[in-house]
Amino acid sequence: MRRSQLFLPTLKETPSEAKIVSHRLMLRAGLVRQSAAGIYTWLPAGYRVLRKIEQIVREEQDRAGAQEVLMPTIQSAEVWRKSGRYDDYGKEMLRIVDRHDREMLFGPTAEEVITDIVANEINSYRDLPKNLYNIQWKFRDEVRPRFGVMRGREFLMKDNYSFDLDYESARHSYNKMFIAYLRTYARMGLQAIPMAADTGPIGGDLSHEFIILAETGESAVFCDKALLELPPPGDEVDYSADLQSTVETWSDHYAATDEMHDPEKCPIDADQLVTARGIEVGHIFYFGTKYSEPLGAVVQGPDGQQVTLEMGSYGIGVSRLVGAIIEASHDDAGIIWPEAVAPWLVGLINLKVGDAECDAACEKIYADLQAAGVEVIYDDRDVRAGGKFADMDLVGIPWQLTVGPRGVKDGKVEVKRRSADEKSEIALDALGAWIAERAAL
């Protein structure tokens, strides 16, 4: 993408309404614009990041055997009455009346909708287990939206729902998601800590939150240092095998947020205890028959008996992750995107637009990058060098190639790695190999 053509409105100054760093940088780097309290428009660069995160989530869900569906944003009040949550959910649920005076709502979650589908369509134990997910916009009318996209009212969430015949099987479904979540966050360059959690209003008796560490996180986190040293499950993970012991290697380590943490009773020695701050980016629950019972999700078992399905639900805040990653990865100059989620992997800076040699070199590099399938943003604007450097750092492009008259004369370009702030020179004729390396990322 040529920067001159791109809609990427970066700001030198910080809009006054943004107080936390990720929100400020998202506005400054031209990722989003606010439309109303807790409601955002995603601009091209921000939307690219959002889609990349979404795609990683999708791939790991698919790998773990979940199947993607797409449920509506607008739901009927009817199923929510069956589960009893229409009245319980309170003002966080945005209620809507249609032209026929039917009560509708903008879905804050989808247990009711999916359970209703499963209740209607699945009648035999032979069709189990099932795990269905969707990545869809949710709306929760938060009293106080804040922190930009981290606590918006409208947010993109991956939510899925597992349906099993018995506890044993449901536990396996839960474990699969536990592993899939660890992998998902690791692929985004995040260190995620699973933490035993309160089940809250969703109910149930088995639940973990996934917290990523960031200095600016909203809650204090205490955990066993060993947890931070565990390698995330690799590509070899076999989701059909028993995962209990793998899950336990993670869940057996101490981890607690400040409201659960009691220094008096903490089982970890002080020198082994990590105190940090974190942001919740996922939450998984097992809750048995809480929804399947009232919504009639029942199948006939092998012995001919009717069995009420065992359910779990699993959520990842996709739009929240955009902010969370920035909280975890930035510096004074701007965002430092992990390569896997960067809007563009490579930034190409033409220091002297209009100079025949610079232009020619850049056009060649730009074409080569594109031909290799490397996502590149080419700053071909006729503006001063400082502005281009500042923009690339602000937007957080992981690899930056600088082409200027001085270097071109020597047949060299400068390579900068954003995350390390290290620069080196590379010969123009060695760029082919460098590009091939980027293409392999």
Added chain:
RNA sequence: CGGGAAGUAGCUCAGCCUGGUAGAGCACUACGUUCGGGACGUAGGGGCCGGAGGUUCAAAUCCUCUCUUCCCGACCA
């Protein structure tokens, strides 16, 4: 939902106390000088001062109501 703050140009803000023809910097347009880490000069464009009432000869400024946004706390992917 309790407590607090703020709405003036795209952004950051001054002006308001003490009423009298709406300002600065950045951004934008044109021209010129510049040009390897957010240059400079000259000339421009851009505002129903959040909205509605009221007071007054006169309201960005004073009063009332209202809308919006932000912050702190309780609650949450």
